[in-house]
Each structure stands twice: as structure tokens, then as C-alpha cells.
Amino acid sequence: MDHALELHSVLSALTPRDLPRLHLTIRAAAGGDRDAFARLYADYFRMVHAILLGRVPRRDVDDLVQDVFLTVFTRLKSLREPAAFGGWLATIARNRATDHLRQTREQVELPKDMPGGDSIDADTFAVLDIVRQLPDAYRETLLMRLVEGMSGAEIAERTGLTPGSVRVNLHRGMTLLREKLEWK
Amino acid sequence: MEMKNDNYLWDGSDPPDEEVQRLERLLEPLRSDPPPLRLPDSASRWHMRAFVPLVATAAAVVLLVGVVWRTRAPQAAAWEVASLAGRPRIGASAIDTTGRLAVGQTLTTDAESRAQIDISTIGQVDIEHDTRVRLLETRAGHYRLALDRGTLRAVISAPPGQFIVDTPSATATDLGCVYTLHVDDDGTGLLSVTVGWVAFEFNGHESFVPAGASCRTDAHAGPGTPRFDDADHEFQMAVERVDFDNSGVDRTAALRLILDRARVRDAVTLWHLLARVRPSERGDVFDALAARVPPPSAVTRERVLALDRGALDLWWNALGLGDTSFWRQWKRPLPSPSTPR
Known part of the structure; x- marks a missing residue:
């Protein structure tokens, strides 16, 4: 039942116009069409970047994004329902982040993201640290909106969530974030 | 809450x-x-466990090259966007005057706003009202947009094949030209070419649209048959019926009207129809095209009815559509031997 509900929410988030195109692009990419895969990469890079940024040190994010898309490239043929692509890709990204954190903990405890070495302000990392403390659904949705600049509709289209779910995640996440920031 | x-x-x-x-x-x-x-290189090779050490070494080299590349390469390119009216949006951010559209980002206009994209050195794209485009790729020789809905007008000076626009029902490849592309919410679209040529393709189904001509596209059937905009209205409607209406009587009557009314200039329409009509109709299209533009001696009726690519290509050369050498270098204008509609 849960699966049926999830699939329903995925399908309802995609417009009838998007489905045939996404279906064809995924089918072409699964068949080895690199241009088609490049289109998927361009369309879904920001979603994957946001998911990873919410979980792993920033310096590792770009390399892990590459890992995630390499994994997708090799496993795309196993995806049976093209409409579920966004959710499937997000799961791969989350699993890759979990594996990476486990591996790095086994090796050496790495320092948290810190300013220095690039031009990013210390306040930015402080806010990122607070966002990372939010529940997964709120954290990912807020990073897609505030870091990646995606609109709520784009987030729904990419993740496969319904627009209503995205709106709730944004609002509840923002409320929690305001409480933690305690800005006057 | x-x-x-x-x-x-x-x-x-x-x-x-x-x-x-x-x-x-x-x-x-x-x-x-x-x-x-x-x-x-290939997904299957990636799985070959026996080559894991080799792959690991190669990956290290790639990583090293990547690090060197990333330290030396300039920032990934983005396209300059200027507001022509109202406040167009890039992602979730509205722009008052100018902004930058990066790969993966969406540019959206509403009923009040319009925008212009400056594509480095290759041209400009005007984004009309109620339009959404996404930047898919920008690197030397490869520039790609997706038009999800609405209207864009492109003025491109790049060599043929470098600027591409994806729509839900066809991909438009610029062959050096000026054109307008419109997509409805249901994925149907209309391409109108002002200068040069545009190739319109979907799922292996191709149309080559010259200046002064337009071509519809359908979310399920892909691009239709090009027809000149100065052809009479009934002729243009008949082309659409043959392309997208499979109901028997209307379609047959529409094809008859096309064959009877086609001008010499409409040979480009007849040529595309050769591969799109049913085999039983192909002989009539051959006769109609031959009456306007006689086939070269090497182009026999049998070869054309069999959709022999060499024969179709030779006949295309005889259509008098100007110097096509520049786009022949990009791709040969062969109609796909697709299922007749």
C-alpha cells in the first residue's frame, strides 16, 4: 500500500506533457545514449547536489555527485518505472552519502565544514550546519530552495513529491529553521 | 502552521x-x-570485475586530470539574461534587469514578462510571455535549451548543428538561421523558420524546414510535414490532417487536395510525404512530385517506392532549394522510413 501511494504521488507530480519525454530520455539513456544521459544530469544535478550537501562535508559533494551519476549510468536499465526516476535517484544519493560517511568515519574523523580555503563566509557554514540538523525531508527541500534556487514546482517535478508535500516541507522546515536561528 | x-x-x-x-x-x-x-566508455565494461585494479588506476588518473582541469578551467559558463519586460524568473529568483542562467536552471516568464538570452558569441534567444526554458548544456560547439512551454525566437549565427532546442515532442537543431518555436501545454508545437534551415526531429522521425516554411509537431507523433507559409490555408490544413488525423475519409481527401494543389515550390512537402504516407498511397505522391520536379535519371519509380535512400537524396538535390552543402555536412536530409500515419 505504501508503495502504491508513493507511486501515485510520483505520477501525480509529473504533468502528462513531461511523462513521455522523461520516459523517452530515460529509455535512450539506459540504451547508452550519452546525450540523453547528459540531459538527465543537467536536469537532476541540483537535486542530487542539495541532498548530498545536507549530509556530507561540502568539499566532498562534487565528487560524490559524480559517483552518484556514474552509479545511475550503470544501473539505469534496472529502473522499471521511468516516472519514479527522481525518487530512485534521490535514494541512490542518500545511500551514497551514508556509505561515504561510514567510510570516512572508519578512516579518520574529519573536521566539519569550516570557512577558509575558499571565499565563503563563516555565517554561511553556520547556517548550513543548522539546516543539517533539520529532519531529512525539510533539510533537502530547503537546500533545494535556498541553495539551488529551485522553485517549489521544480522541486516537486524533480523529486517526484506532490506539490502539496513540497509546500508543507518548505513551510514546516522554514518554521523550524527560524526557531533555531533565533534571528531578531 | x-x-x-x-x-x-x-x-x-x-x-x-x-x-x-x-x-x-x-x-x-x-x-x-x-x-x-x-x-x-561503456556501462558493461564498468561492471567487469576482472579489471577492477585497472579501473582503479584509470580512475586515479581521471581524478588527477580532473583536479588539474578544475584548478585551471574557468568557471562553468552561464548565459546572460536580460529582462525585456516585467520580472522574468531564474529558478526562484526574479530578475529586474539582468541575471545569469546556469546549466540546469530554469528561466520562466509570465503574462507580464519577457526576456532575452545572450548566448556567448553565437546569437540571441528572445523568450516570449508565459514561457519556460531550461539550460541543458553550454560548452564550445554544444548549446542546448529545453523549451517546456511557450514561445522563443532564436537568431543564431553558429555553424550548423551547434544550437539545439528540445521540446516535449521534437528537437529543433539549428542549421544557421532565424526561427520561432512555440510549444503548447499539451506538448504540441509549431516551428516557423524565417532565415536558413532547421532540422526537426523526434524519435528518429525527421523534418527539414526551410526559410518561409513551418512545421507542426505532435506530442505522440513527433514532427509533421513542412509546408510553406504562403501556401493556401486549405493546403496547410490538409497537410496537418495527413500528418495527425488517421480517420479514413478525411485523411484520404486531404492527401488528394495536397497532390492536386501543390505548387512547384511545395515539392519540399511532397518529398517529405513520400516516406510518411501508406505504401498504397506512395505511387500517387511520386506522380505528383514528378509532375512538379522531374526525378533525375537515376531515380526510378521502383527505387523511390522502396524508399531507397540514395534515390531520395538525389531527388532532393533536384528540388532547387538552394545551396545545401553547408547543412549536408551536418546531416543528410533523409526522411525516416517510419510507419505511415
């Missing part, structure tokens, strides 16, 4: 929420442009 300024958090629309704006400014530096994706 009511919050202030719902719409600003949702899509950046007014009125702005000061705290959300402050967070956007703070967190935006964490954004990253997509670096070039490095894929293995």
Missing part, C-alpha cells in the same frame, strides 16, 4: 520575505555549477 509570505518561499513571487531573502543570500555561495560528467 501558517507562515507569512507563502508565495515567496514557494517560488520567489512577491511580496518578498526578508528572512528567506537573507537565507538565500547566505546560502547561495554553496551552489555549484555542474562540472562536465565523466562517463566510462
Whole structure:
């Protein structure tokens, strides 16, 4: 039942116009069409970047994004329902982040993201640290909106969530974030 | 859990929420442009366990090259966007005057706004009202947009084949030209070419559209048959019926009208129809085209009815559509031997 509900929410988030195109692009990419895969990469890079940024040190994010898309490239043929692509890709990204954190903990405890070495302000990392403390659904949705600049509709289209779910995640996440920031 | 300024958090629309704006400014530096994706030679090779050590070594080399490349390469390119009216949006951010559209980002206009994209050195694209485009790729020789809905007008000076626009029902490849492309919410579209040529393709189904001609596209059937805009209205409607209407009587009558009324100039329409009509109709199309543009001696009726690519190509050369050498170097204008509609 849960699966049926999830699939329903995925399908309802995609417009009838998007489905045939996404279906064809995924089918072409699964068949080895690199241009088609490049289109998927361009369309879904920001979603994957946001998911990873919410979980792993920033310096590792770009390399892990590459890992995630390499994994997708090799496993795309196993995806049976093209409409579920966004959710499937997000799961791969989350699993890759979990594996990476486990591996790095086994090796050496790495320092948290810190300013220095690039031009990013210390306040930015402080806010990122607070966002990372939010529940997964709120954290990912807020990073897609505030870091990646995606609109709520784009987030729904990419993740496969319904627009209503995205709106709730944004609002509840923002409320929690305001409480933690305690800005006057 | 009511919050202030719902719409600003949702899509950046007014009125702005000061705290959300402050967070956007703070967190935006964490954004990253997509670096070039490095894929293995083939997916199957990637799985060959016996070559894991070799793959690991290669990966290390790739990583090293990647690090060197990333330290030397300039920032990934973005396209300059200027507002022509209202406040177009890039992602969730409205732009008042100018902005930058990076790969993966969406540019959206509403009923009040229009925008112009400056594509480095290759041209400009005007984004009309109620339009949404996404930048898919920009690197030397490869520029690609997706038009999800609405209208764009492209003025491109790049060599043929470099500027591509994906729509839900066809891909438009610029062959050095000026054109307008419109897509409805249901994925149907219309391409109108002002200067030069555009190739319109979907799922192996191709149309080559010259200046002064238009071509419809359908979400399921892909691009239709090109027809000149100065052809009479009934002729143009008949072309659409043959392309997208499979109901028997109307379609047969429409094809008859096309064959009877086609001018010499409409040979380009007849030529495309050769591969699109049913085999039982192909002989009539051959006769109609032959009456307007006699086939070269090597082009026999049998070869054309069999959709012999060499014969079709030779006949295309005889259509008098100007010097086509520049786009022949990009791709040969062969109609796909697709299932007749």
C-alpha cells in the first residue's frame, strides 16, 4: 500500500506533457545514449547536489555527485518505472552519502565544514550546519530552495513529491529553521 | 502552521520575505555549477570485475586530470539574461534587469514578462510571455535549451548543428538561421523558420524546414510535414490532417487536395510525404512530385517506392532549394522510413 501511494504521488507530480519525454530520455539513456544521459544530469544535478550537501562535508559533494551519476549510468536499465526516476535517484544519493560517511568515519574523523580555503563566509557554514540538523525531508527541500534556487514546482517535478508535500516541507522546515536561528 | 509570505518561499513571487531573502543570500555561495560528467566508455565494461585494479588506476588518473582541469578551467559558463519586460524568473529568483542562467536552471516568464538570452558569441534567444526554458548544456560547439512551454525566437549565427532546442515532442537543431518555436501545454508545437534551415526531429522521425516554411509537431507523433507559409490555408490544413488525423475519409481527401494543389515550390512537402504516407498511397505522391520536379535519371519509380535512400537524396538535390552543402555536412536530409500515419 505504501508503495502504491508513493507511486501515485510520483505520477501525480509529473504533468502528462513531461511523462513521455522523461520516459523517452530515460529509455535512450539506459540504451547508452550519452546525450540523453547528459540531459538527465543537467536536469537532476541540483537535486542530487542539495541532498548530498545536507549530509556530507561540502568539499566532498562534487565528487560524490559524480559517483552518484556514474552509479545511475550503470544501473539505469534496472529502473522499471521511468516516472519514479527522481525518487530512485534521490535514494541512490542518500545511500551514497551514508556509505561515504561510514567510510570516512572508519578512516579518520574529519573536521566539519569550516570557512577558509575558499571565499565563503563563516555565517554561511553556520547556517548550513543548522539546516543539517533539520529532519531529512525539510533539510533537502530547503537546500533545494535556498541553495539551488529551485522553485517549489521544480522541486516537486524533480523529486517526484506532490506539490502539496513540497509546500508543507518548505513551510514546516522554514518554521523550524527560524526557531533555531533565533534571528531578531 | 501558517507562515507569512507563502508565495515567496514557494517560488520567489512577491511580496518578498526578508528572512528567506537573507537565507538565500547566505546560502547561495554553496551552489555549484555542474562540472562536465565523466562517463566510462561503456556501462558493461564498468561492471567487469576482472579489471577492477585497472579501473582503479584509470580512475586515479581521471581524478588527477580532473583536479588539474578544475584548478585551471574557468568557471562553468552561464548565459546572460536580460529582462525585456516585467520580472522574468531564474529558478526562484526574479530578475529586474539582468541575471545569469546556469546549466540546469530554469528561466520562466509570465503574462507580464519577457526576456532575452545572450548566448556567448553565437546569437540571441528572445523568450516570449508565459514561457519556460531550461539550460541543458553550454560548452564550445554544444548549446542546448529545453523549451517546456511557450514561445522563443532564436537568431543564431553558429555553424550548423551547434544550437539545439528540445521540446516535449521534437528537437529543433539549428542549421544557421532565424526561427520561432512555440510549444503548447499539451506538448504540441509549431516551428516557423524565417532565415536558413532547421532540422526537426523526434524519435528518429525527421523534418527539414526551410526559410518561409513551418512545421507542426505532435506530442505522440513527433514532427509533421513542412509546408510553406504562403501556401493556401486549405493546403496547410490538409497537410496537418495527413500528418495527425488517421480517420479514413478525411485523411484520404486531404492527401488528394495536397497532390492536386501543390505548387512547384511545395515539392519540399511532397518529398517529405513520400516516406510518411501508406505504401498504397506512395505511387500517387511520386506522380505528383514528378509532375512538379522531374526525378533525375537515376531515380526510378521502383527505387523511390522502396524508399531507397540514395534515390531520395538525389531527388532532393533536384528540388532547387538552394545551396545545401553547408547543412549536408551536418546531416543528410533523409526522411525516416517510419510507419505511415
